Amino acid sequence: MTTWTPASGTGVWSLLGAAAAEAVSHGSPGWIGLDAQHGFYDDRSMRDALHVVPEVDTLVRVCSLDPGEIGRALDAGARGVxxxxxxxxxxAARAAAAVRYPPVGNRSWGPFAPYWGRTEIGAEEANRRAVCGAMVxxxxxxxxxxxxxxxxxxxMIFVGPYDLALSLGVALDELLAGDKGELRAIVSACRANDVIPGVYAGSPARARHLAGLGFEVLAARTDRDLLVDGVAALR
Structure with a gap:
């Protein structure tokens, strides 16, 4: 299991690319999530972002359960996926194996740290540090x-509430209210297994509500929304 404890459970979800992630990092969020599935990140911009935000723990939402893609993100410096x-x-077992080196996993060796003048850590330490997040x-x-x-x-179990609401056939706000117990059931499963409960919230108000349900790692805002908020504040 990982030794990860973010500086704060409240993080920023980055959609726009490396320059936006670098700007967000100066605000010292608890963590940054790079969205390579539904954001503008490709392999190059993901690597660029991880190069310029070394002081903030960064997770990459990969496109799929692809060991090569998972390893690539970790090689470039992501704390987890x-x-x-x-x-x-x-x-879930295949995802966990892709995150860690043998003998506990099947990740291939090839970190970028030496190319960037950073300290290279060994396989055992990398296995302890890596975060494997499974989206429910x-x-x-x-x-x-x-x-x-x-x-x-x-x-970590990381909840994608938009897709979960679609799959359950309920409105997003109905799901986030927690009235039917789906979100509480996820938190309970995490606590029973010493796993971090995480969730995409999208707004500070939703993040506060979901923290009250027991979620510990929350994507409270996107870089795009922070930019829009900042421009609106100038009016």
């Missing part, structure tokens, strides 16, 4: 959340 659409213990964002994932959380090597 968030893997979308995890629906079973088997998929479908009805099937929710139905199997206890076994996903119990999978060795999974460090």
């Amino acid at each position: 968030i893997v979308p659409m995890i629906e079973s213990a088997g998929a 964002e479908t009805r099937t994932g929710l139905d199997h959340v206890e076994e996903i959380a119990a999978t060795p090597g999974v460090d």
Whole structure:
């Protein structure tokens, strides 16, 4: 399991690219999430962002459960990855294996640290530091959340509320209200297995509400929304 404890559970979700991530880092968020699935990040801009924000723990939401893509993000300096659409213990185990080197995983060696003049850490330390986040964002994932959380090597369950609401056939606000217990069930599964409960909130108000439900790692705002907010404040 990881030794990760973010400086603060409240983080910023970066969609726009390396320059935006670098600017966000100066505000000292608890962590930054680079969205390589639905944001503007490709392989190059993901690497550029990880190069310029070394002082803030950064997680990369990869496009899929692809060991090469997962390893690439970690090689470039990500503290961990968030893997979308995890629906079973088997998929969770494959994600965990891709995050760590043998003998506990199957990640291939090739960190970028020496190229960037940074201290290279060994495989054992890298395995302790790496964060494997499994996204639960479908009805099937929710139905199997206890076994996903119990999978060795999974460090965090990260909820994608938009896709989860779509999959459950409910409005987003109805899901986030927690009235039917889906979100509380995810937090309970995490606590039972010493796994971090995380979630995309999207706004400070939602982040506060979700923290009250027990979520510990929260994406409170996107870089795009922070930019829009800042311009609006000039009026």
